Amino acid sequence: MPEGSTARRSRATMREPGRTSGGGHVRLESIHESGLRPFLLMGPRTHQALRSPLVYVVVAGGLLAVWSEDLWTGAAMLAVVAMAVVHIWALDRRVAKAIAPLGVPPVVTPLTTAIGRFRFLTALVMPVAAGALIGAGALLGLESSAVRAAVAVLMIVAVPWELPSIVAAALATGAVRMAHGRTLVRRPAAVEKLGATTVVCTRRAGLLTSDRAYVTTVVAGGRAYQVTGAGRDHGEITQGGVAVGPGADPALDACLQAGLSCNDARIVEREGVSAAVGDATERALLDSAAMLGLEKVSPRVATLPYTPEQLFMATLHEPVGETPAMVYAKGAVERVLYLCDGRLGADGQVGELDRREVLDTARWLTRRGLRVLAFASAPAVTPGTELTERSLPPLTFLGLQAMHSPVLIDALEAVRGCQDAGVGVKIITGDDALMARSSAAWVGLAEGALSGAELADGRFGGPVSLDRATVFARLLPEEERRLVRALRSHNHVVAVIDGEAAGAGRGQADVGVGTSISDEGADVVLPGGTFATAAAGIAEGRAALEGVARYTGHALVPRVIAFVVVLAVLLGLDAPVEPVHLLWLNLATTMGLMITLNAELRTRQAAFRPAPGPVRSPLAPARVAEALLVAAVLGAQACALFAWATTQGAGLAEAQTAALVSTSLVVLARSSAALFFGPDGPRAGPYDRRAVAALLAMAALQPALVYLPAFNHLFATAPLDLPFWPLIIGAGAGACGVIAVLTELVRRGVRPQVTRNG
Numbered sequence: 001m002p003e004g005s006t007a008r009r010s011r012a013t014m015r016e017p018g019r020t021s022g023g024g025h026v027r028l029e030s031i032h033e034s035g036l037r038p039f040l041l042m043g044p045r046t047h048q049a050l051r052s053p054l055v056y057v058v059v060a061g062g063l064l065a066v067w068s069e070d071l072w073t074g075a076a077m078l079a080v081v082a083m084a085v086v087h088i089w090a091l092d093r094r095v096a097k098a099i100a101p102l103g104v105p106p107v108v109t110p111l112t113t114a115i116g117r118f119r120f121l122t123a124l125v126m127p128v129a130a131g132a133l134i135g136a137g138a139l140l141g142l143e144s145s146a147v148r149a150a151v152a153v154l155m156i157v158a159v160p161w162e163l164p165s166i167v168a169a170a171l172a173t174g175a176v177r178m179a180h181g182r183t184l185v186r187r188p189a190a191v192e193k194l195g196a197t198t199v200v201c202t203r204r205a206g207l208l209t210s211d212r213a214y215v216t217t218v219v220a221g222g223r224a225y226q227v228t229g230a231g232r233d234h235g236e237i238t239q240g241g242v243a244v245g246p247g248a249d250p251a252l253d254a255c256l257q258a259g260l261s262c263n264d265a266r267i268v269e270r271e272g273v274s275a276a277v278g279d280a281t282e283r284a285l286l287d288s289a290a291m292l293g294l295e296k297v298s299p300r301v302a303t304l305p306y307t308p309e310q311l312f313m314a315t316l317h318e319p320v321g322e323t324p325a326m327v328y329a330k331g332a333v334e335r336v337l338y339l340c341d342g343r344l345g346a347d348g349q350v351g352e353l354d355r356r357e358v359l360d361t362a363r364w365l366t367r368r369g370l371r372v373l374a375f376a377s378a379p380a381v382t383p384g385t386e387l388t389e390r391s392l393p394p395l396t397f398l399g400l401q402a403m404h405s406p407v408l409i410d411a412l413e414a415v416r417g418c419q420d421a422g423v424g425v426k427i428i429t430g431d432d433a434l435m436a437r438s439s440a441a442w443v444g445l446a447e448g449a450l451s452g453a454e455l456a457d458g459r460f461g462g463p464v465s466l467d468r469a470t471v472f473a474r475l476l477p478e479e480e481r482r483l484v485r486a487l488r489s490h491n492h493v494v495a496v497i498d499g500e501a502a503g504a505g506r507g508q509a510d511v512g513v514g515t516s517i518s519d520e521g522a523d524v525v526l527p528g529g530t531f532a533t534a535a536a537g538i539a540e541g542r543a544a545l546e547g548v549a550r551y552t553g554h555a556l557v558p559r560v561i562a563f564v565v566v567l568a569v570l571l572g573l574d575a576p577v578e579p580v581h582l583l584w585l586n587l588a589t590t591m592g593l594m595i596t597l598n599a600e601l602r603t604r605q606a607a608f609r610p611a612p613g614p615v616r617s618p619l620a621p622a623r624v625a626e627a628l629l630v631a632a633v634l635g636a637q638a639c640a641l642f643a644w645a646t647t648q649g650a651g652l653a654e655a656q657t658a659a660l661v662s663t664s665l666v667v668l669a670r671s672s673a674a675l676f677f678g679p680d681g682p683r684a685g686p687y688d689r690r691a692v693a694a695l696l697a698m699a700a701l702q703p704a705l706v707y708l709p710a711f712n713h714l715f716a717t718a719p720l721d722l723p724f725w726p727l728i729i730g731a732g733a734g735a736c737g738v739i740a741v742l743t744e745l746v747r748r749g750v751r752p753q754v755t756r757n758g
Helices: 005-011 028-033 046-067 071-098 110-140 144-157 163-180 189-196 251-259 279-288 333-339 355-369 407-421 433-441 454-457 463-468 477-489 505-510 531-570 578-601 621-647 652-676 688-708 707-713 722-749
Strands: 014-015 024-025 199-202 214-220 224-231 234-238 267-272 273-277 301-302 312-317 328-333 339-345 371-379 393-405 422-431 449-450 471-473 494-497 511-516
Touching: 028 279, 046 328, 046 722, 110 477, 110 531, 144 531, 163 189, 163 531, 189 511, 189 531, 199 477, 214 251, 214 279, 214 355, 224 251, 234 707, 251 279, 251 339, 251 393, 273 279, 279 621, 312 505, 328 422, 333 339, 333 355, 333 393, 355 371, 355 393, 355 422, 355 433, 371 433, 393 652, 407 422, 407 531, 422 433, 433 449, 433 471, 433 511, 454 477, 454 511, 477 494, 494 505, 511 531, 511 578, 531 621, 531 652, 621 652, 621 722, 652 722, 688 707
Parallel strands: 199 422, 199 494, 339 393, 422 471, 449 471, 494 511
Antiparallel strands: 014 024, 214 224, 214 393, 224 234, 267 273, 301 312, 312 328, 328 371, 371 393
């Protein structure tokens, strides 16, 4: 790689939000070192992507130039084809330059593969069709020049040789824009899958909330204490508005000490300031203990880690002075209560444990949207270095600590955006159903909750309950896998966000989303991002698929009109356009695709917009029907204008020129709309100067096509009288209006399902 390129790459950085523990940024070099290589449009050698269509088109054009009696027509065909190839080469360079800092793996996805296969099959079928057309012309006694013209149409125009490159560019553009929004695509197919996602499940509630948690209430010794302030240095514990100090309540001290000792978070010094590092929940427990000035007094010798099946964590600590070896436990309220046989009172004495009272208190706190943890301790019966659930002594219940994490405003907006766009949001959590439902209500996800037990019993039955439930609580790994499989069986495209590479649900999902750059198993990575980042990635994927659908519609225009020409030849009628006219339309279409892509590269981040149903694959029957409808309207207006002109006494060349110019103006208008208007309204800019220049050049070439003798000779056009122009412009405007109305009706009236195969 050239030295300058390396220097440019070293300057390209991607900032992470301040919520990351490092608080810094991710350099693109580290992305390469970790093996994360977001993909490009093509490799550095453009001819690898253009080799097959280039050889095919040049050979076909050369044969036509030799075979055709009109060598000027053959030369024009070659010239237009060469210009189109140059356009695709420029498109390659444009996108490659825009996303060069991210790496250069090839774009190979199910969509590009399907389109490439379609193009290949078309290229095989067209020579056979051309031979059949020649034979039919001989049998029907058709004029040889008309048959040769129809063959030229089939051999060059009918094969969508530029479409795979355009689609690859659209998907690459989506990947680049995702990277700019802190969503790094590891596998190209993920752009398609993210765009088609109908359900997104997150196993990290922290993506919806800030990376901070604050203890607000402590219940110990039968008393409730309020925790005010935020953080270890800015808060205090009070009861009835009176500050409480250490030693005032032995049960309170013991409860906070348990949260401090049974804890994997730690305190570090940074520039003379102490800060907690670790999980947000455990950092909050350190802060609450620090408010009473408590410190860890006995080293830990063994740990029984938290698991979804176990629902609690326990630690064993060695004896210090007169303090014996101790076991501390924290976790789900009902699980910790099961391990206890007594309760520490405010007087420091162990008394009877009223489990119902504790559970009622926990439910009351949970309904307020707080996460509640229970704490217990006991002297170790057999001091050692191992700790298992069976070796735990009967524990003494110490109390409860309830905490909350502030909801991120952008996450709240992202959830609403997903719901408005038809994307379901579901939370998979280890909390109990009541707690999870209360927490989810803060972000607008309060429709319903299902527990792991209900999933195991099969009570989720049909798609209605699955669609209504937004929270899935206390799921075991197998239950999580079963949930994802059930969602997929109901024809959902599922994305699972999980920070653990070995997450059970992520392996079953259509798109696995990780939160660490080192996570090699993830299709998509959100380095330090939030749920809003993931939602933005889905929006960009959807925008990419919508763009592919628009490009497909553009590319089908000259193909449909080509079959009109072939049909006219077989019926012995005058065609509304000549084959060389179709090459002109093909060039205009290719330039329109480039203008649209440039607009997508320059526009701001995509946003969700309301949709009546899930986004459809660009190759879905409904999408193809929509594109064919657009092309059919253009063909109909060209035929209508041609027929009207001939009835008014215009010559064949004049009538064909009028039809060609009207269709070109519609293509030009649609390209202008793509440049200046996005899916959500007018684009704010800045507009790409080269795209605007190309648009103006195409507009200037329309009169040149009609009135310059050289263009008249090359493209078989004829000058038009001025009265033709209002009719041409009116026909084009009418076609644009009909296209807008019909496509909107199709989009509103069709609610197709998205399959995982695209």
